[in-house]
Amino acid sequence: DAKTTQPNSMESNEEEPVHLPCNHSTISGTDYIHWYRQLPSQGPEYVIHGLTSNVNNRMASLAIAEDRKSSTLILHRATLRDAAVYYCILMALRGSNYKLTFGKGTLLTVNP
């Protein structure tokens, strides 16, 4: 599986934008970039995914580098409820394996 690298932790202030980086230098041409987050005492929650173009949804935006070797999850205005572990995951389209391979993720702390 292609590997992703994320900072262990990041800190933000409430109502400010947050940019969560992810490096995936060994990504293949057919790998989708997925982001999930896990709030305390809950299961992971899907945030967003993309292939090549930048993506927006009601939760966040995903900016993908032109060479696809890195991506950034953008929370436009952080709230206290956004405090969670954020996982950047590559989903390979090759073969029949549909698993999500989670790393340790980035622990986001949001200060009031």
Added chain:
Amino acid sequence: DAGVTQSPTHLIKTRGQHVTLRCSPISGHKSVSWYQQVLGQGPQFIFQYYEKEERGRGNFPDRFSARQFPNYSSELNVNALLLGDSALYLCASSGAETKNAAQHFGDGTRLSIL
């Protein structure tokens, strides 16, 4: 609409026993996956089922098994429990078999082995 539901929420077992964990996917979802999350780590993939067929298996011993029923609900069975099996067991469902489909997770079953 109900999300993914798992039962029980908490369970305590002793070494050597077996356990069955249950998962009901979101209505209409035919794919169910199981993950194990040890404290302080990200979830690790155990199994994926689609239309009652096993489509993926992670690096777990044969003590771990699963099945999916005609109504798409699923069970995860673990035999001969070890202390190291203590973890949060997560179930996820998906509405499509395609690999870019979002996975919807339940809040898990917390299994403690004494």
